[in-house]
Amino acid sequence: MKSPARLLTLAALAVAAIAAPLARAAEPIKIGEYASLTGKEAGFGQTSHHGVVLALEEINAAGGVLGRPLELAYEDNQTKSGESATAVKKLLSRDKVVALIGEVSSGRSLEAAPIAQAAKIPMIAPAATNPKVTQTGNYIFRVCFIDPFQGTVMAKFAKQDLKAKRVAVLSSVSNAYSLGLAKFFKETFVPAGGVIATEKNFSEGDKDFRAQLTAVKAANVDAIFVPSYYTEAALIARQARDLGITVPIFGGDGWEDEQLLSIGGDALNGCYYSTHFSAENTDPVVAKFVVKYKARWNNEVPGAFSALGYDAVYVLADAIKRAGTTDGPKLRDALAATKNFPGASGVTTLDKDRNASKAATIIAIKGGKQLFFKTVAP
Amino acid sequence: MTTQSESLNSQPSTLNFPLSEFLQQLLNGLSLGAIYALIALGYTMVYGVLRFINFAHSDVFMVGSFIGYYAGKHVPERTYWGGLLVLVVAMLGCALLGMLIERLCYRRLRGSATLNVLITAIGVSLLLEYSGQVFFGATPRTFPDIFPSTNFAFGSLVISSNQILVIVVATLLMVALQLIVYRTKIGTAMRAVSLNPKAAQLVGVNNDIVISFTFGLGSALAAAGGILYAINYPSIDPLMGVMPGLKAFVAAVLGGIGNIPGAALGGLLLGTVETFVNGSQWSTYKDAIAFAILIGILLFRPAGLLGKFTVEKV
Numbered sequence: 001m002k003s004p005a006r007l008l009t010l011a012a013l014a015v016a017a018i019a020a021p022l023a024r025a026a027e028p029i030k031i032g033e034y035a036s037l038t039g040k041e042a043g044f045g046q047t048s049h050h051g052v053v054l055a056l057e058e059i060n061a062a063g064g065v066l067g068r069p070l071e072l073a074y075e076d077n078q079t080k081s082g083e084s085a086t087a088v089k090k091l092l093s094r095d096k097v098v099a100l101i102g103e104v105s106s107g108r109s110l111e112a113a114p115i116a117q118a119a120k121i122p123m124i125a126p127a128a129t130n131p132k133v134t135q136t137g138n139y140i141f142r143v144c145f146i147d148p149f150q151g152t153v154m155a156k157f158a159k160q161d162l163k164a165k166r167v168a169v170l171s172s173v174s175n176a177y178s179l180g181l182a183k184f185f186k187e188t189f190v191p192a193g194g195v196i197a198t199e200k201n202f203s204e205g206d207k208d209f210r211a212q213l214t215a216v217k218a219a220n221v222d223a224i225f226v227p228s229y230y231t232e233a234a235l236i237a238r239q240a241r242d243l244g245i246t247v248p249i250f251g252g253d254g255w256e257d258e259q260l261l262s263i264g265g266d267a268l269n270g271c272y273y274s275t276h277f278s279a280e281n282t283d284p285v286v287a288k289f290v291v292k293y294k295a296r297w298n299n300e301v302p303g304a305f306s307a308l309g310y311d312a313v314y315v316l317a318d319a320i321k322r323a324g325t326t327d328g329p330k331l332r333d334a335l336a337a338t339k340n341f342p343g344a345s346g347v348t349t350l351d352k353d354r355n356a357s358k359a360a361t362i363i364a365i366k367g368g369k370q371l372f373f374k375t376v377a378p
Numbered sequence: 379m380t381t382q383s384e385s386l387n388s389q390p391s392t393l394n395f396p397l398s399e400f401l402q403q404l405l406n407g408l409s410l411g412a413i414y415a416l417i418a419l420g421y422t423m424v425y426g427v428l429r430f431i432n433f434a435h436s437d438v439f440m441v442g443s444f445i446g447y448y449a450g451k452h453v454p455e456r457t458y459w460g461g462l463l464v465l466v467v468a469m470l471g472c473a474l475l476g477m478l479i480e481r482l483c484y485r486r487l488r489g490s491a492t493l494n495v496l497i498t499a500i501g502v503s504l505l506l507e508y509s510g511q512v513f514f515g516a517t518p519r520t521f522p523d524i525f526p527s528t529n530f531a532f533g534s535l536v537i538s539s540n541q542i543l544v545i546v547v548a549t550l551l552m553v554a555l556q557l558i559v560y561r562t563k564i565g566t567a568m569r570a571v572s573l574n575p576k577a578a579q580l581v582g583v584n585n586d587i588v589i590s591f592t593f594g595l596g597s598a599l600a601a602a603g604g605i606l607y608a609i610n611y612p613s614i615d616p617l618m619g620v621m622p623g624l625k626a627f628v629a630a631v632l633g634g635i636g637n638i639p640g641a642a643l644g645g646l647l648l649g650t651v652e653t654f655v656n657g658s659q660w661s662t663y664k665d666a667i668a669f670a671i672l673i674g675i676l677l678f679r680p681a682g683l684l685g686k687f688t689v690e691k692v
Contacts, residue, residue: 042516201661208610211655215657235613
């Protein structure tokens with residue numbers, strides 16, 4: 001330790017040790033996002049990602065959070081099962097993110113949730129509606145309504161608006177969202193005097209539904225409930241019309257995507273689905289969001305998942321602000337205390353089960369357009 | 379689409395429900411099975427000549443529907459000549475692709491262990507799938523309506539023109555294939571190579587040309603299958619070939635691999651069984667039941683339905 005060179009090194013190290021916390025103060029806060037940016041449900045990932053990026057840019061333009069800018073690290077799970085777990089592990093270990101945003105699909109959120117919970121890193125699902133997602137643990141939150149509510153809304157809608165007595169249910173057996181929504185629909189529809197005339201299943205990635213639909217046709221129903229994602233919903237509508245089934249087909253927020261109409265075309269006229277948001281809503285908060293979103297994303301009209309992705313980031317930023325730190329447990333407590341936080345998809349209050357309760361919007365498809373039908377309050 | 383619904387409402391059903399439902403399911407099954415059969419023919423032909431399973435075949439099927447997707451944008455929608463043109467373009471494109479794959483990947487492995495060729499086939503399959511994701515993107519595309527489509531109603535039985543098209547085109551192609559194999563010189567050469575490649579060479583058959591032709595023919599059929607599949611299920615993506623390819627492979631084994639009528643029969647049978655299970659209360663177990671039937675048949679007839687120990691292979 002006598003050589004001057006060594007002393008110099010030591011001194012340099014000491015300076016570095018003191019300076020490091022100062023330098024870190026301006027370091028960005030890293031937020032992780034995993035989404036289905038490509039693959040079968042790319043529409044989900046792309047729209048929510050656009051909402052997330054917009055919110056992040058706005059927050060940074062306004063000076064960031066706790067004097068630090070937000071930085072986004074995102075991973076694509078390619079809509080494949082198994083990939084979300086890998087993506088989240090990567091975000092946690094390589095990028096050392098302080099919180100996670102994702103996913104739109106319940107199945108893929110359920111894959112990532114246990115990993116976030118074990119790492120004690122809060123995760124906010126923008127649009128995973130299956131109740132099981134937040135039941136994974138106390139670090140898992142969502143900013144959307146849950147399927148028991150959505151199922152009730154659609155059951156009442158079928159009964160009152162469609163005046164349907166006999167309904168067929170067509171759900172995907174390999175999809176947590178689809179099975180959950182079908183179950184909650186039945187739980188309200190049957191006690192209300194409705195009849196589930198027939199129930200048929202399919203698997204993710206199936207393209208031929210004629211067999212199931214032929215059986216549905218024979219069951220003579222007033223409407224068909226299809227709690228699936230948009231690709232299947234569109235193909236089901238087309239094949240149903242081909243088989244001469246003219247009754248309305250209706251579903252949940254999984255239908256929300258532009259691809260729905262581009263695949264389904266005219267077959268979807270007279271169909272309905274429930275979702276979280278409508279760009280046609282005249283509420284000033286929504287209108288302002290729509291203008292900003294269109295300006296940022298080349299005139300793309302925001303969908304429900306854009307609004308929810310956007311809100312998820314704002315809810316998180318607000319919690320970091322209130323917590324005064326990005327430390328996992330403290331951030332979790334701050335998130336759990338979120339109350340009456342206004343956003344593009346409505347006001348977010350997280351209940352004791354870490355779920356939000358928001359109004360559902362029902363969209364009617366008429367003349368190849370998705371039109372606002374009505375809003376159902378929680 | 380409106381005309382048939384009116385006729386449905388105005389005229390009472392002439393068929394009672396169970397029968398008309400049965401006929402409808404049979405029709406659904408046959409149109410699905412016809413596509414399986416077209417793909418199965420490619421597997422079976424290559425197996426007949428080279429004794430190996432060309433796993434890249436299901437991805438040639440995918441490329442076929444993508445060629446159709448791009449070609450379909452350059453012809454007017456909903457016309458028969460436009461649709462047929464797209465079909466021909468896709469078949470030619472895939473025939474070339476099939477011959478190219480054989481020339482670049484399989485030819486130099488000819489004579490080496492079957493396992494090497496098999497692994498190469500899996501490699502080519504993955505190469506096509508993931509190059510497809512790079513070039514076409516992983517997001518599903520909506521296939522254009524290249525053929526005019528109408529529905530015909532007979533009582534409560536509804537037949538869409540696309541279903542008829544699938545069955546007609548598939549039948550014509552299978553008949554054409556049968557004629558090529560049994561009535562032409564190149565077909566005779568194919569059968570000769572299948573029977574004994576060395577002996578065929580000794581009597582002056584150019585094996586390279588025959589094998590190349592076999593790949594071209596099989597790939598063209600896969601392309602036709604791809605177009606017909608995309609017309610009926612108009613959402614296409616680079617991994618779309620995986621499941622139909624697997625089913626078609628099963629169909630080929632079911633009918634007796636290496637046997638052309640067997641592949642057609644296996645395809646139709648598998649499509650029909652799958653459809654009937656799907657329409658029943660056991661729809662959850664669709665694939666399980668379809669494959670259980672396959673295992674059952676193979677237990678009693680290990681060579682497949684039409685396979686014999688002295689089958690006349692392609």
